[in-house]
Amino acid sequence: MKAFKNFHPVSLAVYFLSVLTVLMFTKNPVLQAEALVGAALFLGALQGVGTLLSDAPFYLALFAMTALTNPLFSHNGVTPLFFMNGNPVTLEALLYGVSLAATVIGALILCRCFCDVMTSDKILYLAMAASPKFSLVLSMALRFIPMLVKRFHRVERAQRTMGLYSGKSVSDRVKFHVRVFLSMIPWTLENAMETSASMRARGYGKYIKRAEKIKNGKNVKNVKCEKKKRTNFSLFKFTPRDAALIFVCLLSFGISLLGEAFFSVGFEYYPRLGALRLTAWSAAVYAVFGAVTFMPFLIEVKEALVWKYCVSKI
Amino acid sequence: MEILRVENLSFRYPNGEGESDFALSDINFSVSRGEFVVLCGVSGCGKTTLLRLIKKECAPAGEKSGRIFYNGVPLEDTENAGEIGFVGQNPECGIVTDKVWHELAFGLENMGLSTDAIRRRVGETASFFGIQSIFRKKTDELSGGQKQLLNLASVMVMGPKLLLLDEPTSRLDPIAAADFISTLQKLNRETGLSIILSEHRLEEVLPTADRVILMENGKILICDAPRKIGERLAEENSRHPMMRAMPSAVRIYRGLDMRGESPLTVREGRDFLLNNFSGAARSDKDFCGGEAKEIKEAKEKESERTAENKKSRRDFGVLAAEMKNVWFRYGRALPDVLRGVSFDVRRGEAFCILGGNGVGKTTALNVLAGLDRAYRGSVSVNGKRISEYRGASLYRENLAYLPQDTSALFVKDTVIEDLCEIFSMAGVKKSDREALAAELAKKAGLSHLLRRHPYDVSGGEMQRLALCKVLISKPKILLLDEPTIGLDAFSKDELRNIIKGLKSDGVAVLAVTHDAEFAAECADRCALFFDGEILSVAEPSLFFSENNFYTTAANRIARDIWKDAVTCGEVVRRCKEYCGS
Numbered sequence: 001m002k003a004f005k006n007f008h009p010v011s012l013a014v015y016f017l018s019v020l021t022v023l024m025f026t027k028n029p030v031l032q033a034e035a036l037v038g039a040a041l042f043l044g045a046l047q048g049v050g051t052l053l054s055d056a057p058f059y060l061a062l063f064a065m066t067a068l069t070n071p072l073f074s075h076n077g078v079t080p081l082f083f084m085n086g087n088p089v090t091l092e093a094l095l096y097g098v099s100l101a102a103t104v105i106g107a108l109i110l111c112r113c114f115c116d117v118m119t120s121d122k123i124l125y126l127a128m129a130a131s132p133k134f135s136l137v138l139s140m141a142l143r144f145i146p147m148l149v150k151r152f153h154r155v156e157r158a159q160r161t162m163g164l165y166s167g168k169s170v171s172d173r174v175k176f177h178v179r180v181f182l183s184m185i186p187w188t189l190e191n192a193m194e195t196s197a198s199m200r201a202r203g204y205g206k207y208i209k210r211a212e213k214i215k216n217g218k219n220v221k222n223v224k225c226e227k228k229k230r231t232n233f234s235l236f237k238f239t240p241r242d243a244a245l246i247f248v249c250l251l252s253f254g255i256s257l258l259g260e261a262f263f264s265v266g267f268e269y270y271p272r273l274g275a276l277r278l279t280a281w282s283a284a285v286y287a288v289f290g291a292v293t294f295m296p297f298l299i300e301v302k303e304a305l306v307w308k309y310c311v312s313k314i
Numbered sequence: 315m316e317i318l319r320v321e322n323l324s325f326r327y328p329n330g331e332g333e334s335d336f337a338l339s340d341i342n343f344s345v346s347r348g349e350f351v352v353l354c355g356v357s358g359c360g361k362t363t364l365l366r367l368i369k370k371e372c373a374p375a376g377e378k379s380g381r382i383f384y385n386g387v388p389l390e391d392t393e394n395a396g397e398i399g400f401v402g403q404n405p406e407c408g409i410v411t412d413k414v415w416h417e418l419a420f421g422l423e424n425m426g427l428s429t430d431a432i433r434r435r436v437g438e439t440a441s442f443f444g445i446q447s448i449f450r451k452k453t454d455e456l457s458g459g460q461k462q463l464l465n466l467a468s469v470m471v472m473g474p475k476l477l478l479l480d481e482p483t484s485r486l487d488p489i490a491a492a493d494f495i496s497t498l499q500k501l502n503r504e505t506g507l508s509i510i511l512s513e514h515r516l517e518e519v520l521p522t523a524d525r526v527i528l529m530e531n532g533k534i535l536i537c538d539a540p541r542k543i544g545e546r547l548a549e550e551n552s553r554h555p556m557m558r559a560m561p562s563a564v565r566i567y568r569g570l571d572m573r574g575e576s577p578l579t580v581r582e583g584r585d586f587l588l589n590n591f592s593g594a595a596r597s598d599k600d601f602c603g604g605e606a607k608e609i610k611e612a613k614e615k616e617s618e619r620t621a622e623n624k625k626s627r628r629d630f631g632v633l634a635a636e637m638k639n640v641w642f643r644y645g646r647a648l649p650d651v652l653r654g655v656s657f658d659v660r661r662g663e664a665f666c667i668l669g670g671n672g673v674g675k676t677t678a679l680n681v682l683a684g685l686d687r688a689y690r691g692s693v694s695v696n697g698k699r700i701s702e703y704r705g706a707s708l709y710r711e712n713l714a715y716l717p718q719d720t721s722a723l724f725v726k727d728t729v730i731e732d733l734c735e736i737f738s739m740a741g742v743k744k745s746d747r748e749a750l751a752a753e754l755a756k757k758a759g760l761s762h763l764l765r766r767h768p769y770d771v772s773g774g775e776m777q778r779l780a781l782c783k784v785l786i787s788k789p790k791i792l793l794l795d796e797p798t799i800g801l802d803a804f805s806k807d808e809l810r811n812i813i814k815g816l817k818s819d820g821v822a823v824l825a826v827t828h829d830a831e832f833a834a835e836c837a838d839r840c841a842l843f844f845d846g847e848i849l850s851v852a853e854p855s856l857f858f859s860e861n862n863f864y865t866t867a868a869n870r871i872a873r874d875i876w877k878d879a880v881t882c883g884e885v886v887r888r889c890k891e892y893c894g895s
Contacts, residue, residue: 120412121413121416136411139411139412139413139416140410140411140412142412143409143410143411143412143453143454146452146454147406147454150454151722154717154719154722155722155725157680157685157717157722158715158717158719158722158723159722159723159725160685161683161684161685161709161713161714161715161717161784162709162723162736162783162784162787163706163708163709163710163739163787164706164735164736164739168705179725179726180725182725183724183725183726186727186767186769187769190769191406191407194402194404194407194408195407195408195409195410197371197372197402198402198407198408198409198410198465199410199420200371200372200395201369201371201372201395201399201400201469202395202396202420202421202424202468202469202472203371203394203395203396203421203424203425203472204420204424205424229426230423230424230426231422231423231426231427231428231429231432232423233416233419233422233423233429233432233433233436234429235415235450
């Protein structure tokens with residue numbers, strides 16, 4: 001059930017960015033509903049229905065809180081429902097609160113999907129595009145941190161058997177941890193030196209000397225130092241499938257924003273609720289954005305069905 | 315054709331002054347293409363310095379004279395870092411990145427290869443080294459042996475012609491070490507790779523080496539074929555400390571003062587004994603007259619031995635620590651690691667628990683040391699249940715624990731600060747602490763290390779310092795976790811002497827180890843740990859003679875003649891007895 005994860009990191013990043021941006025900018029209830037339901041189904045497909053159900057109360061509570069807070073503070077709108085402390089609670093403000101809540105919860109759920117899908121190696125790959133060196137440093141940090149934690153625990157346990165500062169008082173406990181923590185610093189430096197030796201031994205940061213001798217002279221000083229370009233390897237392959245995903249995402253992103261700005265996809269709550277008009281353009285936006293938001297879920301479901309079908313054939 | 319030639323190489327570290335401070339002096343040797351050279355010597359003899367000087371990217375700073383040629387070209391003029399591969403001692407520190415595949419690709423990325431080329435070479439290398447199954451794993455999830463294999467693979471992926479390895483197996487358990495060595499042999503045999511390997515565990519390595527270079531005090535003492543090394547060493551000095559590091563076959567052969575090429579492997583050693591001493595086995599049989607009698611006699615011996623055993627157990631005196639039906643797991647949903655462990659240790663005895671990797675030996679020690687808590691069963695130390703000890707009272711003049719990674723015991727900037735801290739806990743006045751620490755170090759012969767940083771001392775010295783430190787609290791029971799890992803033969807001897815001294819002082823020593831040789835020589839009782847429980851407890855000669863696989867090399871050599879001879883010294887003694895009779 002991890003079909004969507006297998007897309008290229010760039011495609012995945014484009015997907016999340018495009019959906020999140022549209023969700024953040026739109027006030028159109030149809031688009032919001034599509035994004036919210038699509039994201040929820042996506043999360044369900046990724047982490048199982050059980051996780052989704054167990055998390056549902058949290059999301060519902062947050063949803064209700066956000067939706068109800070807005071009308072308490074915003075009194076815009078022309079349709080008062082009732083008065084509280086002399087202030088009108090309006091229908092428009094209430095509905096705007098619901099819309100706000102849909103945006104917040106939708107973005108939250110999408111971010112959880114993002115964390116699940118974008119594993120560290122995908123993030124590293126994306127960072128590589130920005131700066132290969134930064135990406136390498138990040139990778140080394142990801143290697144180093146678990147090692148440091150393990151070392152910390154090892155020293156902690158060893159120190160405990162020495163019977164030092166093992167009283168129950170707060171000062172003893174603080175002292176105990178501080179001295180273990182301080183001992184990590186020289187260890188880190190020592191470790192860094194050995195790691196850098198290992199990097200150099202494998203040719204990192206090596207200058208390739210290219211002697212460009214002048215034809216007639218024997219000027220040894222005239223040696224041009226040129227750093228050989230380091231390449232960056234990754235296991236990801238960019239396939240037509242990835243290109244297609246990017247294309248669809250950009251298409252939905254483009255027409256949604258254009259529709260929002262010019263073609264009657266925009267929606268207003270204040271002072272009075274706008275009307276949802278169904279034009280050719282808006283229908284196209286609803287269809288394409290809907291397709292994009294439901295796609296991860298559909299892909300996972302399709303994959304599951306294909307798998308079942310294959311198994312039943314065996 | 316020679317691939318490496320070292321001429322008159324001398325080297326002095328920046329802080330060295332006089333003539334005696336040369337880390338290397340006047341080193342001359344050459345390595346031909348496809349040769350497997352083993353570099354050995356007691357620690358501190360200059361092996362690491364020599365290897366690092368040959369790998370110029372890792373060369374230490376200092377004053378160097380003499381020349382090194384790689385393929386006839388002076389080393390300084392060689393361009394490609396991938397031509398000479400280097401694998402260091404610590405499997406942790408060699409690894410740079412977080413994923414196995416990235417680690418393999420790292421060197422190739424530095425060489426500037428294209429993605430397709432890298433993909434192919436990485437795939438091919440991973441297949442050769444059999445690490446496909448861990449290809450997408452995180453590097454910190456790997457075991458020590460896998461890490462070191464990854465280090466080797468990520469160097470080999472760059473296609474070196476010469477491979478330098480600096481004690482690569484010193485931090486590995488014997489099984490992982492043997493795997494690693496056999497991979498090296500495969501590389502040497504199947505790809506014709508030239509290898510220089512520095513090593514202190516010579517039992518497995520020597521039989522496949524083409525040449526052995528034995529160093530002493532920065533000089534090459536002997537450079538010869540493995541079969542001649544025993545004789546040459548005896549010519550130099552018959553009590554040379556390196557003699558103890560030789561394979562058991564060589565040690566037995568030399569112990570009997572035989573001349574000429576020595577046997578190297580267990581098979582050759584056994585053939586040698588059978589050819590010369592098989593009479594010893596036959597005469598025993600003749601004397602008993604038939605097999606029935608033999609069995610009867612064996613049974614008699616056995617009962618005699620158990621009676622003796624019981625008697626000696628009573629002699630060992632008071633119970634120091636005891637585990638009864640102890641069960642332990644790391645998490646509610648995780649499988650049991652200890653499944654009903656029961657054993658006891660008495661004062662004045664050394665008890666060795668042997669067993670493979672990850673069977674729970676260390677966990678048993680942790681439970682006994684109060685670091686982990688058993689969920690069923692009872693653990694008692696000095697007659698008191700472990701849960702009844704409050705605060706640090708368990709660790710005061712009672713129980714001491716030497717972990718596998720001894721450097722974890724030291725947290726200060728100098729060794730003496732760490733020792734003083736312990737004295738301060740014992741309530742010694744501030745003015746007296748340093749004097750006490752100095753005196754302690756003097757007794758142990760470690761005075762020169764007191765002002766050093768704990769990371770700047772060698773493995774053997776580190777362990778002696780750590781022992782010194784944990785013994786300050788005058789424990790009645792000492793727990794040792796893999797005490798011989800990373801130690802050379804000389805340091806092992808010292809450790810054995812320390813344990814002997816502790817035993818005579820009435821301290822109970824409980825060691826968990828892989829090292830059958832060590833257990834055979836220093837334990838009063840041995841036990842096999844398997845599948846979360848202790849399977850058999852017996853004195854070493856009985857314990858090892860009953861085992862077919864888990865036994866010492868000396869026992870494998872001699873078991874056809876004397877089943878219960880488990881150490882080299884014992885085998886030599888019996889051979890001499892036979893010759894005398």
